Amino acid sequence: MQSxxxxxxxxxxxxxxxxxxxxxxxxDAEASRFYGGPLRDDQSWRALAGHxxxxxxxxxxxxxxxxxxxxxxxxxxxxxxxxGWPRRELTWWLLPxxxxxxxxxxxxxxxxxxxYDNYGWPLVETHMDDANAAARKLVQKLGGxxxxxxxxxxxxxxxxxxxxxxx
Numbered sequence: 001m002q003s004x005x006x007x008x009x010x011x012x013x014x015x016x017x018x019x020x021x022x023x024x025x026x027x028d029a030e031a032s033r034f035y036g037g038p039l040r041d042d043q044s045w046r047a048l049a050g051h052x053x054x055x056x057x058x059x060x061x062x063x064x065x066x067x068x069x070x071x072x073x074x075x076x077x078x079x080x081x082x083x084g085w086p087r088r089e090l091t092w093w094l095l096p097x098x099x100x101x102x103x104x105x106x107x108x109x110x111x112x113x114x115x116y117d118n119y120g121w122p123l124v125e126t127h128m129d130d131a132n133a134a135a136r137k138l139v140q141k142l143g144g145x146x147x148x149x150x151x152x153x154x155x156x157x158x159x160x161x162x163x164x165x166x167x
Contacts, residue, residue: 001055002118004063006110009103011063011077014051018064021073022048024095031096034132054080060119062091065098065107074098077107079115084153090115090126090163092138104138109166112142116165123147127158139163 003012026032026039026047039047055061062078074095081088090111092104115124126144128135144161151157 001061004110004114005068006106008068009107010066010068011107011110012066013055013061014048014064014076016048018073019045019048021064021075021095025075025093028096032093034129034135035093051076051080058088060115063107063111065094065103074103077104077111079111086150086152087125087127087160090124099134105141108138108142108163112163113166124163125160126163127152127160129156129158142166 001013003010005011022044023041026035026037026044027041029038032038036047051062058079058081060079062076062080064073065075065077066073075093075098077092078090079088080091090108092108094104112124115121125147126135126139127150128139139161143164145164146159147162148160149157150160
């Protein structure tokens with residue numbers, strides 16, 4: 001399990017110490033509404049355990065976004081491919097106080113570059129709920145282009161975006 005870094009952030013795999021961050025994010029109904037929330041504390045623990053396990057089962061996963069200047073993680077960014085879903089995807093989530101800081105763009109660029117350069121993936125993709133305007137805006141900043149429209153196992157139809165190599 002590899003860690004990465006950007007100018008302002010360390011990206012490291014999730015650990016038990018991140019449970020407070022998961023609970024803060026997933027207990028916030030507005031912040032977590034596109035991520036299955038709000039969740040109870042025990043469900044937040046399961047989300048963290050799932051992200052830890054994803055690294056072991058798939059060999060890649062979601063990193064915690066930790067400010068280099070210190071303090072707890074502010075969210076997560078990385079790759080997931082839940083069993084039964086048609087594609088792997090870049091995903092991210094931020095605590096409300098970290099939004100609008102450029103953190104998501106900064107760490108997404110590092111993750112995308114890593115996927116192309118180190119995993120050797122021919123495409124880096126993401127998808128989202130059509131109502132998630134913030135995610136769509138981020139994907140546009142990253143140069144994402146729609147390549148498909150698909151129905152997912154939760155019966156939602158989503159646009160699939162390819163994210164170009166980042167320099």
